[in-house]
Every structure is written in structure tokens, then in C-alpha cells.
Amino acid sequence: MNWGIIGTGNMGTVLLKALIDSQAVDQQHIYIHNRTLLKAYRQKETYPNLHILQTVDAMAASCDIILLCTKPKDIITVAKRLEHQVSDDQLVVSITSSISADDLQHLLPCQTARLIPSVTNQAMQGTTLLTFNDSITEEMKWGLWQTCKLFSTPVEVSEEQVRVASDIVSCGPAFISYLLETLIEAAVDETSIDSETAHSLMASTIIGYGALLNDDDVTLASLKEKVMVKGGITGVGMKGLEKSVPVGFHDVFKHTHAKFNQEKQHVDEWLNLFT
Template sequence: MKVVFIGAGNMAEAVVSGIVANGVVPNGNVCVTDISEERLNHFQKSYAVETSIDNAAAVANADVVVLSVKPQIFPAVWPDIEGALKPDALVVSIMAGIPSSKITGGKAIRVVRVMPNTPSLVGEGASGIAPGELATDADLKIAEKILAAVGTTVIVKEEEIDAVTALSGSGPAYVFYLLESMIEAAGQMELDAGISRELALATVIGAAKLMQETGEEAGELRNKVTSKGGTTAAAIETMQERGVKESIVAAMWAAQARSRELANG
């Protein structure tokens, strides 16, 4: 299987490094394209993959074409690529906000859409994978295999991609916001900045692992650490009074709505 990445950016690098390191696709079967020679040199040196500055030439013998350019670049690069695709090539798009129907333009092109997130850069990503109209189960398996090299994957319907964007796509920023707030408060309490960072990070990672490994619901685990009249109760009551949960729910609805707006152009 020959896999060509269009756009040698951060996301492409995360996925290429994952698939090469895990042997999902041998480096000789991976090609990346970009307009920057510097990026291409970096990919050659770091991952020993093929590189090209010519998108059309690169996709001409590709079995899988991964669209990893910024969404605003898509209209400029797609006509050349589309004209050079092999008839049976699979297109995997990681571009946010571009529906598969905009990629195919009604033509018989098999597209799988993926919404990854930035923890993919450290192999701890979460990707929602959705079939376009003509994508087969085998196509979904190929996309899953590629994205599983950088983290967790789930299959969803394309109409659910905007909710996935609101949850795991934008989600790392919500967790960073929480970490930022916790570290800021610890600073106000005059705790050393390095210690605050270490404890805050270990707390978020530890809480996530506890939930994952016990299989318990978030609410149950929260109740378990919230004894009546205790310190955690004082904190949670303050959050409830100030509508923290309602704010997070409203934030996710706003993210989903924005994702829909972007998809509709």
C-alpha cells in the first residue's frame, strides 16, 4: 500500500512518524508533499520517507492519499490531485470542516473523513473516523490502521463529526484551560510553579487513567472523592454555584455550531 500525504505539517508528521515507527506502512511506501523544501528535507532525514513538491506526480501511483493541508488551501490543491488520482485510490481527509461531498463534488471518489486531535503528536491522540458516501468497510479499516498509530480511534457517522470536533478535536484546549486555572490558583496560594505544574499534570493524567481502568462513570468517581463537608465538597459547591458545568456544556454546543458553520462554507 502506497500512502501519500499532501501537506507535510504538524499533523502529517505525527501520523507519518507513528505509522513508520509502528511498521503500519514501511517508510519506502510513504511519500509526503509540501511547498517547503525545508519541511521535505526534515521528513527525509527523520523518517526516511519519499518526498515531492509535485502533488499530482506524487498521487499518480498512490493507493491512499491523505489530505493534510489546511482547509483553506484545499480548493487550490484539489483540482491537480483529483485529476491525477488512480481510479481506485482512497482519499483520507484530516482537514477540519470540509465535508466529504465537497471533496468528491459528486464524483465516484471514495473518501474517509478523520477528525484527529493534537495529542496525536505524542501518540495519545483521539480520532473520529467517518465514511463518506462511497467509502467501504475496508476503507474504514485502512483509515483506522493509519490513525491507530497515533492513538485511539472510533468510527462515527459523518453527521457526527461536528460533535466529535466539539468533544475531542477542541477538547485538549478545555483540559489545558483547566490546567491553566489550577496552576494559576496554586500560584496565588504561593506554591512553587514547577511543583504546581507537576502536581496538576499528574492529577489530570491520574484521574483519566483511574476512570479508564475502573470503567466507572465520571460522576461516580467524583462522588467518591467528595465527602460531605470536606475540601472537595467546598470546591465542587463553588463550581456548581458558578455554573461551571453549564459553561462547559454551552462551550461544546458553540464549538459544534461553529464546526457546522465552517463546513457550510
């Protein structure tokens, strides 16, 4: 089975690396296309046996599964170009929360789905979020699910929860990185530690933290309680976080959902132009 990736930006590259490095798909069975072809050809420096295609039409002629890894408006445009090129035995997949499998089904005569990746998939870890509709066969659904299992934990999410799930799975690494960077910067500002040492200590801590969470008996709450000895220093430091962090995270979800609703409105407008 041949896989196609249209768009080799951040998430397109994440999926390319995850598919190949996990050995889910041999690079000889992967075809990529990017509007700026030079970016696509750069991928051959790492994966010399994958195929570069010049056009979207060629992608439809070569691939059984096509991942649309572009911006939402471009996904609609590309899907429209594929309309008369794909058949019902092929699968076209959106990787953005604002374009659902149903949205693609309005434009395409083939099977459709949505797969939202995470940068953690490059490490053969983390979650992939999947949504399906009636267009996809059980065989194709099983194949997509089993492929994702080789580099992630696939989870099927409802349309209602796709945005919040994406905030945690896909946006989460950026949010966590910001918090850790802020903690390091504060440590450098308030103490004599240098930035390089602080970064090294934090990276080591997070790696160990993630390993602990692999234990079924360990939870976020239990880890916090193990560190927060009653009357100890951790509890005093926690008071600073409790004053500011909760409000910030409530704002995170308000802003991401507002942006999501705005994008969904635009998607509906773009779909109306083509249907």
C-alpha cells in the same frame, strides 16, 4: 501500500508520527508534501527514510492513500488539482470536520473518506473519528480502520455528530490544557506554591487520572465521588467550579458550531466554484 500526507502542520505531523511510531506504516512507504518545502524536509531529521515530494501531482502518482492535512479552503484547492491525477483504486481523505467524504467525492473520481485525528494519537492513545460514503470499498475501509486501530480507537461518526465529536476528541486536549493551566495559575496566585512545582504535581496527577480511566469499572462520575468526601474540602472547592464552568462550556459548543456552520457555508461556495 504507499501513504501520502499533504500538509505537515500540527495535525499532519500528528498523523505522520502516529503512523510511523505505531509501525502501522513503514516510513519508506510514506510520502509528504508541504507548500513550504523546508517544513517537509525537517521531518527527515526524525524520519530519514520517508520521501519528500515537490508537487501534488507527484503525490497522486506515488500514493494509494492521500491524507489532506491543510486548511479547508486549501483542501478544496488541492483536491481540485488531484482531480485528473487519481483513479478509483486510490483513497483521498479529509482530516477536517467541515469537509466531508461527500464533498471530496464531488471533486474526485476516486474513493473518499474523512479521518479526524487527535494529538493524543501521538501517544498511541485517544480516538480517531471516521466517516465514510458509498465511494469507498469494503477492503479500503477495513484497511483504513485497521491502520487507525494501531495508534487509536477508531470510531465511526455521523455527519450530524461530527462537529461535537471533534470538539471532544480533537479540540478537547486544548480545552483541558487551558482548564489545567488556569487551575495552576490560580494556585500560584492564591498560595505560596511556585509554578514549576504546581505544573509537576498536575502532570503527575493527570497521568494517574488517565490510567485510572483505563479500568472499565471507573467512570468520570465515580472518580469524582471517590474524591468528594461528604462535608470535605473538595466539595467546598467544587462550588467555585459549579458557578462558572457550566456556562463556559455551553459557550464552547455554541462558538465551535457557529464556526463550523460558517466554514460549511464557505465550503459549499468553494465547491460551487469548481463544479
